[in-house]
Amino acid sequence: MSTRKYLSGYEKLLKKRKIEKQIESQKGSMDKFVTSIKKNTIESLGENITNEQETYQKELEDDEIIQQKENNENSPNNVETSDVTIIDNEKQNNLEENEKKINLLTNNIYDPSQWENIDTKLRDLLVEKGPIRENDLKFPLDKERRHFSTTFYFKKLSNGEKFDRRWLVYSKDLDKAFCFCCKLFNSTTHGNCTNQLTNEGINDWRNISNKIKNHETSKEHVTNMNAWIDLEMRLLKNKTIDKNFEEQVNKEKDHWKKVLLRIIAVVKNLGKNNLVFQGKNEKIYQENNGNFLSLIEMIAEFNPVMQEHVQRIQHGAIHNHYLGHNIQNELIQLLANEIKGKIIKKIKEAKYFSIIHDCTPNVSHQEQMTLVLRCVNISTSPIKIDEHFVEFLKVDDTFGKCLFNEIISVIKSLELDINDVRGQGYDNGSNMKGKKQGVQKRIIDINPRAFYTPCGCHNLILVLCDVANSCPKAISFFGVVQCIYIVFFFHKAMKNFTR
Numbered sequence: 001m002s003t004r005k006y007l008s009g010y011e012k013l014l015k016k017r018k019i020e021k022q023i024e025s026q027k028g029s030m031d032k033f034v035t036s037i038k039k040n041t042i043e044s045l046g047e048n049i050t051n052e053q054e055t056y057q058k059e060l061e062d063d064e065i066i067q068q069k070e071n072n073e074n075s076p077n078n079v080e081t082s083d084v085t086i087i088d089n090e091k092q093n094n095l096e097e098n099e100k101k102i103n104l105l106t107n108n109i110y111d112p113s114q115w116e117n118i119d120t121k122l123r124d125l126l127v128e129k130g131p132i133r134e135n136d137l138k139f140p141l142d143k144e145r146r147h148f149s150t151t152f153y154f155k156k157l158s159n160g161e162k163f164d165r166r167w168l169v170y171s172k173d174l175d176k177a178f179c180f181c182c183k184l185f186n187s188t189t190h191g192n193c194t195n196q197l198t199n200e201g202i203n204d205w206r207n208i209s210n211k212i213k214n215h216e217t218s219k220e221h222v223t224n225m226n227a228w229i230d231l232e233m234r235l236l237k238n239k240t241i242d243k244n245f246e247e248q249v250n251k252e253k254d255h256w257k258k259v260l261l262r263i264i265a266v267v268k269n270l271g272k273n274n275l276v277f278q279g280k281n282e283k284i285y286q287e288n289n290g291n292f293l294s295l296i297e298m299i300a301e302f303n304p305v306m307q308e309h310v311q312r313i314q315h316g317a318i319h320n321h322y323l324g325h326n327i328q329n330e331l332i333q334l335l336a337n338e339i340k341g342k343i344i345k346k347i348k349e350a351k352y353f354s355i356i357h358d359c360t361p362n363v364s365h366q367e368q369m370t371l372v373l374r375c376v377n378i379s380t381s382p383i384k385i386d387e388h389f390v391e392f393l394k395v396d397d398t399f400g401k402c403l404f405n406e407i408i409s410v411i412k413s414l415e416l417d418i419n420d421v422r423g424q425g426y427d428n429g430s431n432m433k434g435k436k437q438g439v440q441k442r443i444i445d446i447n448p449r450a451f452y453t454p455c456g457c458h459n460l461i462l463v464l465c466d467v468a469n470s471c472p473k474a475i476s477f478f479g480v481v482q483c484i485y486i487v488f489f490f491h492k493a494m495k496n497f498t499r
Contacts, residue, residue: 112171112178112201123184127228128235131169131180140175146205148177152212167225168212176201177208181228182221195220258305263322266295267331277328284313284323292328336391343373343388344414350375353416354423356387357407357432357439358455359398369393369403371410374423390414400431404442418443421450427458 007015108114109122110132139147148170155163167180182198196202197215204211215221270277270291279290285297300306312318347353356372371390376383393406411418424440426432432439433454440452468474 108173111173112169112176112180112183113173115183118184124231124235126184127231130232131166133169134172137170137172139170142203142205144206148175148203148205148208152177152208155216165212165216167216167221167228171201174201174203176203177212178202179215179221179224181224182215185224185227186220255305255308259309260322262299262303262306263296263327264331264335266292266299267328268335269295271332271335278325282324284310293323296323340390343390344416346377346379346386346388347373347375347416350378352376352420352422354425355407355411355421356425357403358427359395359403367395367398369395369406371407374425398431400434400437400439400442403431404439407439407443419447419449421447424450424452425455426452427455428462 110126110129115122115126133150133153135150139149141147153165153168155165157163167182169178169180170176171178177197178201179195179197182195186198195211195215195218197211198220202208202211267277275291277290277292279293280288282293283289284293296306296310300310309321313321313323353373353375356374357369359367359369361367369392371393372387373390374385374387377386391410393410395402395406408418411421421443424443426439430438433452435441440450443450444452468478
């Protein structure tokens with residue numbers, strides 16, 4: 001009796017049907033795991049794998065034909081057979097690589113196979129989402145032709161009722177069953193559960209019923225179940241540890257917002273009424289601590305927010321109380337910038353404007369020049385003319401050229417156009433009204449439409465001086481007044497000025 005070295009026709013048919021059935025069962029299986037963005041990529045990979053499997057099937061059939069002729073072939077043909085085997089191995093490796101690529105693209109975080117390194121955020125997400133089940137799955141068969149069933153999700157009680165085992169989940173990627181709460185909370189509760197449902201999963205479908213019953217009555221499972229339910233309830237009520245900490249932070253932020261609003265209101269009130277902020281000291285509830293701290297003390301008597309803030313300062317609970325002179329100056333500057341921005345916006349809307357300047361020394365004997373802008377306010381009804389003080393300008397000297405350069409510089413810094421100036425208003429000093437070197441002449445050379453108008457009040461003073469000089473009695477009166485001033489007050493004034 002001869003031994004057959006190749007498969008019979010019936011065996012070939014069975015092998016072919018098995019391969020076709022396997023290919024058919026894999027069609028469309030990848031579409032369940034991919035998103036719409038990567039759909040084309042997955043479909044192309046799936047088609048490539050299917051084509052390669054079909055090619056591999058045909059090559060297996062060709063290999064069977066080669067094996068049938070094996071006894072009649074010589075050694076060189078054997079070399080060709082080995083080459084075919086090498087090609088088959090290469091194609092099989094390519095299939096495995098493609099399958100790995102697809103697995104990377106189709107990772108599903110809700111599948112227990114992906115729950116290896118679980119952090120707090122992932123645990124909260126999974127608990128908030130809850131166990132996900134797909135009841136319409138076609139579970140694969142094992143070697144004993146057994147498979148997982150949805151009936152395992154329910155426990156039948158002695159009275160006939162069914163109890164849902166929410167903790168039992170099935171992994172499509174691994175074809176195994178897992179315990180949801182033990183998989184997530186075994187490390188956090190310091191449990192020593194070594195059950196297969198907790199770690200690697202179970203696929204012993206013959207004995208799964210007994211293993212489920214033993215697991216759900218274990219101490220470790222009950223502990224993890226309680227931890228799961230507790231976290232689930234706290235997530236529903238937004239009362240997790242992070243949530244409580246976040247609420248405390250938001251409460252503290254809200255407190256400081258309210259405190260700053262009251263401090264800004266005090267700064268606005270003092271600035272509006274041109275009152276001094278500081279006193280001889282900067283300590284609250286002490287004498288001569290200035291208008292600013294006095295108003296803070298008054299507000300604290302009636303307002304609970306400021307009262308709590310002052311109590312924190314007195315008890316040493318905070319060091320940055322935002323009541324010192326630095327925060328006062330900073331708030332004043334911020335408010336000034338905001339007001340200046342609105343003034344400039346109004347002037348830009350009107351387009352054309354006039355400039356008014358005057359110089360005077362301050363208490364520190366520093367020469368400074370005021371900048372006043374005059375424009376038509378078109379945002380009101382009826383339309384009216386507004387004058388706005390913008391800022392003080394520090395000048396090194398009072399010569400016409402220096403003052404002119406300072407005016408040009410500040411207009412550029414305010415993002416205004418010197419060609420839009422339609423009027424100038426200064427005093428009658430030669431440095432301002434000079435026909436050759438005065439400020440008004442220099443500006444008219446740039447913009448001929450900037451009409452110069454001398455100050456009316458200064459003109460009235462000059463008229464009074466001329467009137468007084470024309471009357472002998474007036475000359476005698478003002479001369480006596482000037483002598484009295486020089487004798488009693490001039491030296492003292494000069495002494496203070498030169499300090």
